[in-house]
Amino acid sequence: MADITRYPFARHLRSTPTTHVIHHRRGKLAHTGTGQAFWFRPLSATLSELPVDDRELPLLLHARTADFVDVTVQATVTFRIADPDLAATRVDFSLDPATGRWRAAPLQQIAGLLTETAQQHVLDVLAGLPLLQALTDGVALTRERITAGLLADSRLAHTGLALVDARVVAVRPDPDVEKALGTPTRERLQTEADGATAQRRALAVERERAISENELQSKIELARREEQLVAQRGANQRRGVEDAAAADAVRTTAEAEREERLAQAHAAARRAQGEADAAAEAARLAAVAGTPPEVLLTLALREFAGQLPDVGTLVLTPDVVTGALARLVRP
CATH class of the missing domain: 1.20.5 (Single alpha-helices involved in coiled-coils or other helix-helix interfaces)
Incomplete structure (x- = not known):
């Protein structure tokens, strides 16, 4: 909105580059354009301010398909005021000189105009489509129809409005x-x-x-x-x-064989010993053959004495010695 500064007997207005201000003094055009700054008297001045920047208008449109199912179209229309001087004559954009605010609601009036126009085009498109086709192809068809219809609408052109863009976000049925x-x-x-x-x-x-x-x-x-x-x-x-x-x-056989060989060796040794003893005895007997009995007795006693145990003391009585000597000297 324009900034209006109050002074005694006069006012000063300063606008922005995105607003178009029209100043009439006593019914005659005094100032028009964007970025205006001027002095005016509130009793003799008529002010109008129109935004010339791009404006976004969200739309929530309702329609019915060919099979009588209600759907909702969510869209956005971008527009701007292309001819501010013409728009100021069709829509009330007048300002209160004391506050710098609009006396009416011009943007709501333009929004209503655009909404109703877009609603008519949406109804025309969706009324001829069944629900499934409206859900699948409705976004592209309604976007194209809204864009073409608003561009060709003479009322918008006579109001000084221009369409910048139209977008359809979704076409959805009831939940x-x-x-x-x-x-x-x-x-x-x-x-x-x-x-x-x-x-x-x-x-x-x-x-x-x-x-x-x-x-x-x-x-x-x-x-x-x-x-x-x-x-x-x-x-x-x-x-x-x-x-x-x-x-x-094997061990038993070896031991038996060893025992047998030992027995055989012992037997052979005993036989050899017997034979040796027999030969010695025969030799001894042959040696004493023809020897007197007294000599044989003496030899026998000597041999017997050799076989007796050790004798520590031997007592010879006279009788024994006498008898032995008598037998020795006997012829």
Whole structure:
């Protein structure tokens, strides 16, 4: 808005570069243009201020499709005042000289004009489309129709307005209808999700079964190897017993043979000793053959004495010595 400074008997107005100010003094044009700054008398001046920058107007339009379903169109229209002098004659943009504010609501009047015009074009487009087509193609069709209709609207041109851009964000039905339309898709997605869950569970069960089978096979293989180990241990023990028995047999045979050889050697030695003793005895007997009995007795006593134990003291009585000497001198 323009800045109006109050002084005694006069006022000073200063506008911005985005506002167009029109000043009439006593019915005649005194100032017009953007970025104006001038003095004026409030009793003789008429002021109008028009914004010339681009203005955004959000629109929420309602329409009905060919199958009688209500939809909502969310759009935005960008416009500007292209001919401020013309617009000032069609819409009330006059300012209060004391406050610098609009006496009316010109922008709301322009917004109403644009909304009603866009609403008519939206109704024309969506009335000939079924709901599904309106939801899929309605954004592009309504945007094109709103743009073409506002550009061709003579009332807007006669008001000094120009369309900059028109955008349609969404075409949506009522929440209940939208939920009903999304139900098949949600059901399909839920079915796919359930199928994926079932497949994942089946895969998990299959993996568990494979793991159980692997564990069972491992246990069977372990039992088989334990059986082989027990059998091998038994065979090793039997082989050890057999080897020990064979070793014992060999050792027994060797000892028997050794004992037999020792017995044979002892027998041979005894035979040789007997033969030697017999030969010695025969030689001794041959040596004493023809020897007198007294000599033989003496030899016998000597030999007997050699076989007697040691005698510490020998007592000879006269009788024994006399008898022995008598037998020695006897012829």
